[in-house]
Amino acid sequence: MSKIKILVLPSDRTGVGKFRSLEPHIFLQNVYPEDFHVDIDYNPNLDDLSFWQKYDMVCFHRSLTPDYDKSNTMIQILW
Secondary structure (H helix, E strand, C coil): CCCEEEEECCHHHHCHHHHHHHHHHHHHHHHHCCEEEEEEECCCCCCHHHHHHHEEEECCCCCCCCHHHHHHHHHHHCC
């Protein structure tokens, strides 16, 4: 079985981002390294579709980026 590739897009580097995005996913990769690969990206490139296709799952809180219209369009593509 191949690893599940997860892209995490934290909303910030402390507070909510740390406790809802960073810590759980770092823990997941550390405890199950054979099953999961986690990448954390604070500034994803919404224009590069090949970047997004590498992942099985994208986890974010609030929005993909501060540009809500562009984020909404990308969510529709990823869905």
